[in-house]
Amino acid sequence: MSKRAIVTGGAGFIGSHVADALLAEGHEVHVIDDLSSGAAERVPPRAELVELDIVEERSLRELFDRVAPQAVYHLAAQASVVASVQDPGRDCDVNVRGTLNVLEAAGAHGAPVVFTSTGGALYGDEAPRPTPEDRIPAPLSPYGASKWAAESYVRTWALSAGVPHTVARLGNVYGPRQSPHGEAGVVAIFTGHINEGKQPKLYGHGKPTRDYIYVADVVEALLAASGTAGVYNIATGVETDVMAIWRGLLETAGVEIEPELADLRPGELQHSCLDISRARAELGWSPKVAIEAGLAITYRALTEEFSAA
Numbered sequence: 001m002s003k004r005a006i007v008t009g010g011a012g013f014i015g016s017h018v019a020d021a022l023l024a025e026g027h028e029v030h031v032i033d034d035l036s037s038g039a040a041e042r043v044p045p046r047a048e049l050v051e052l053d054i055v056e057e058r059s060l061r062e063l064f065d066r067v068a069p070q071a072v073y074h075l076a077a078q079a080s081v082v083a084s085v086q087d088p089g090r091d092c093d094v095n096v097r098g099t100l101n102v103l104e105a106a107g108a109h110g111a112p113v114v115f116t117s118t119g120g121a122l123y124g125d126e127a128p129r130p131t132p133e134d135r136i137p138a139p140l141s142p143y144g145a146s147k148w149a150a151e152s153y154v155r156t157w158a159l160s161a162g163v164p165h166t167v168a169r170l171g172n173v174y175g176p177r178q179s180p181h182g183e184a185g186v187v188a189i190f191t192g193h194i195n196e197g198k199q200p201k202l203y204g205h206g207k208p209t210r211d212y213i214y215v216a217d218v219v220e221a222l223l224a225a226s227g228t229a230g231v232y233n234i235a236t237g238v239e240t241d242v243m244a245i246w247r248g249l250l251e252t253a254g255v256e257i258e259p260e261l262a263d264l265r266p267g268e269l270q271h272s273c274l275d276i277s278r279a280r281a282e283l284g285w286s287p288k289v290a291i292e293a294g295l296a297i298t299y300r301a302l303t304e305e306f307s308a309a
């Protein structure tokens with residue numbers, strides 16, 4: 001059945017793929033984005049784009065009342081760890097207050113919210129790997145802290161409003177449309193380096209590991225999670241080190257560039273890998289794209305995007 005859906009952050013990397021998938025399933029899509037890191041060109045033409053800051057409670061409520069959504073995908077966020085350290089107040093405003101505003105506006109229409117939290121910035125280095133959802137979070141940054149606080153509102157509002165809101169803790173997402181200008185999207189950053197023949201700096205001597213997940217797998221999980229009222233790690237359960245990411249991209253590009261090796265930066269996590277058995281069992285979801293295939297698709301797509309820009 002066709003639904004009216006709101007996607008906050010739908011002009012961003014992951015949100016624009018969510019908007020595409022919802023349209024492909026026949027739903028009506030309204031995107032809310034302040035374009036602070038997103039781009040209007042990423043929003044599919046068949047979706048409505050409303051330029052709005054989710055911190056602006058009144059305007060947000062008016063929009064929700066006009067659309068009367070039946071499903072909400074809340075991806076808008078201050079998503080940079082570095083920016084969260086530089087300006088923790090704004091990080092808190094957007095990620096905590098903004099999320100509360102979305103929950104209030106959605107609750108007025110009984111619409112379930114899927115909130116994208118972080119697996120990578122939540123559990124810390126002491127956690128067992130792969131890390132299950134019931135591990136008590138120990139965030140290292142204001143970004144991790146604000147996402148955890150927002151999660152708490154999501155769960156509390158689900159209980160008090162009786163609406164099945166969901167938390168999706170994402171691994172390190174990569175894929176087409178990822179920006180090479182952030183500090184975390186190594187696949188996009190490295191693709192940019194290879195395109196320009198530039199040597200990259202591999203912190204931690206290329207040894208830090210992350211749980212990389214292809215964006216289409218994330219989108220599938222978010223759509224499956226809508227209305228389920230759970231907390232789910234959405235990743236692959238597979239650890240890959242940064243050197244392997246670099247090597248995999250070089251192989252697709254068919255070139256050879258020696259990276260510069262450097263020490264890990266302060267506050268950076270050594271290892272991260274998420275246990276996805278709950279999402280497998282309860283959502284009937286599992287990731288389909290292996291890292292080698294995902295890197296090759298992403299390298300080719302981003303190379304085309306960068307040359308067209």
Ligand SMILES: NC(=O)c1ccc[n+]([C@@H]2O[C@H](COP(=O)([O-])OP(=O)(O)OC[C@H]3O[C@@H](n4cnc5c(N)ncnc54)[C@H](O)[C@@H]3O)[C@@H](O)[C@H]2O)c1
Nearest residue numbers: 009011012013014033034035036037038053054076077173
């Ligand atoms: N990319 C990853 O690896 C990853 C990992 C874990 C969690 N997440 C979460 O997934 C979500 C999407 O991340 P992304 O990688 O697509 O980032 P992104 O920066 O591409 O997308 C975020 C979008 O939110 C918009 N936005 C920011 N502040 C806003 C505000 N105040 N009001 C309205 N819109 C605002 C931005 O303009 C942008 O379009 C975020 O919540 C992020 O924290 C991403």
